[in-house]
């Protein structure tokens with residue numbers, strides 16, 4: 001049974017690898033975000049190696065932030081965020097495909113310091129997909145289940161959430177059914193309409209209606225009307241990523257417009 005929780009204000013900052021570090025997320029909290037998401041970061045050996053390969057082709061945003069020997073200290077320093085309001089939540093977005101020593105360090109360090117570990121079932125970089133990670137986990141529910149079980153068994157206080165790429169889900173009902181058997185506290189859905197810069201509101205609505213697991217809506221939110229459309233179909237909160245890279249204040253603007 002999933003624990004209900006409150007994100008307030010209803011606007012969240014979605015993961016932005018290479019940008020959403022401690023300073024950026026702290027700024028988001030200071031600007032009043034209801035939830036902030038650190039990362040994403042690679043949190044096992046296979047994903048760290050995949051990130052190094054991505055770096056070779058110029059994708060610097062996915063590199064591990066620190067080498068494995070210094071990880072525990074780095075995590076202790078970089079996961080600490082100061083909330084400014086009672087219902088603000090913190091999450092860290094992680095790419096994991098096998099639970100190994102690096103993952104264990106991550107789990108031990110973040111447990112209790114961050115509200116949610118958000119498993120990245122969204123990444124579509126070829127190096128991650130070739131490991132069976134990122135969005136390819138949407139097509140391998142057995143593996144996804146094993147991963148979620150392993151992660152939740154290692155966490156005492158921090159809860160589990162999942163970030164999915166909606167347009168890549170194969171069997172939506174089967175996915176929901178299997179997430180409902182897990183300790184998944186929210187589904188964060190990038191509901192991009194495939195190939196378009198616009199959200200698929202019907203897809204978001206399907207998820208909101210089909211499960212009691214809280215759903216966070218995401219993709220192409222560029223004005224307050226976009227937020228309202230997502231809330232209207234049942235999202236418990238709405239998240240933003242790209243506009244915040246150049247204009248962090250956008251989050252405060254949306255909150256102000258929503259709350260008046």
Ligand SMILES: Cc1cc2nc3c(=O)[nH]c(=O)nc-3n(C[C@H](O)[C@H](O)[C@H](O)COP(=O)(O)O)c2cc1C
Pocket residue numbers: 014015016017018039040041061093120121122123163190218219220221239240241242243
């Ligand atoms: C530079 C960049 C890095 C991103 N990194 C991640 C990531 O590490 N994990 C993840 O789940 N989503 C990641 N995303 C996806 C965003 O969180 C979000 O789902 C997507 O950009 C759509 O929302 P938007 O239209 O508000 O940007 C990234 C997006 C961008 C632009």
